[in-house]
Amino acid sequence: xxxxxxxxxxxxxxxxxxxxxxxxxxxxxxxxxxxxxxxxxxxxxxxxxxxxxxxxxxxxxxxxxxxxxxxxxxxxxxxxxxxxxxxxxxxxxxxxxxxxxxxxxxxxxxxxxxxxxxxxxxxxxxxxxxxxxxxxxxxxxxxxxxxxxxxxxxxxxxxxxxxxxxxxxxxxxxxxxxxxxxxxxxxxxxxxxxxxxxxxxxxxxxxxxxxxxxxxxxxxxxxxxxxxxxxxxxxxxxxxxxxx
Numbered sequence: 001x002x003x004x005x006x007x008x009x010x011x012x013x014x015x016x017x018x019x020x021x022x023x024x025x026x027x028x029x030x031x032x033x034x035x036x037x038x039x040x041x042x043x044x045x046x047x048x049x050x051x052x053x054x055x056x057x058x059x060x061x062x063x064x065x066x067x068x069x070x071x072x073x074x075x076x077x078x079x080x081x082x083x084x085x086x087x088x089x090x091x092x093x094x095x096x097x098x099x100x101x102x103x104x105x106x107x108x109x110x111x112x113x114x115x116x117x118x119x120x121x122x123x124x125x126x127x128x129x130x131x132x133x134x135x136x137x138x139x140x141x142x143x144x145x146x147x148x149x150x151x152x153x154x155x156x157x158x159x160x161x162x163x164x165x166x167x168x169x170x171x172x173x174x175x176x177x178x179x180x181x182x183x184x185x186x187x188x189x190x191x192x193x194x195x196x197x198x199x200x201x202x203x204x205x206x207x208x209x210x211x212x213x214x215x216x217x218x219x220x221x222x223x224x225x226x227x228x229x230x231x232x233x234x235x236x237x238x239x240x241x242x243x244x
Contacts, residue, residue, distance in 0.1 A: 015057040126170025132161040148203040162218045164228045165189035184231045194242045
């Protein structure tokens with residue numbers, strides 16, 4: 001049965017809730033039934049909540065959660081992509097371990113290495129929309145790590161790219177096609193995630209003047225490298241009106 005047949009069969013069908021207030025590891029009673037991933041107060045193991053492909057909701061172990069996640073990937077046809085991503089992750093981990101003289105890299109180190117490889121590939125292919133998305137992922141990782149200033153600088157770069165309206169597939173376009181469908185189309189650009197940026201600003205000591213200086217100087221480098229049509233000064237007017 002394909003994913004669309006499965007969805008049609010199960011649409012508007014509530015899961016059969018078979019969760020219990022019991023740890024799937026130590027079997028001790030819990031004060032309440034877990035509604036999401038949480039740690040058992042008795043044995044300290046992480047408990048997971050999943051809905052199976054048979055539409056049954058359970059509280060389970062990490063091993064069982066991974067198995068159900070795999071069943072869903074097989075069901076919706078994304079298992080091969082997942083396995084390829086896992087292979088790339090492990091290869092990058094090995095590369096970094098060698099680079100670090102045997103020291104084990106963190107998952108964040110590995111993700112950062114993969115992001116940088118993605119940036120090179122997207123730039124080579126002229127996929128500036130994908131390039132922008134990777135820079136967004138990098139900004140998000142920095143935010144999750146609590147590196148507020150670096151995250152903010154990266155998010156501002158994403159804003160500048162967004163306002164320039166990045167497109168993909170430009171390496172495959174000839175000169176005439178590039179004139180008709182250029183790499184960047186500011187008319188199609190916009191600002192997103194400014195609410196997140198406001199929260200990050202609140203965690204830094206950046207004044208509006210300092211933020212403008214950081215944005216303008218960083219954007220000039222990007223404009224020169226990518227030949228962006230919208231000037232940093234024009235872009236800042238839009239950003240300032242959204243943030244302040």
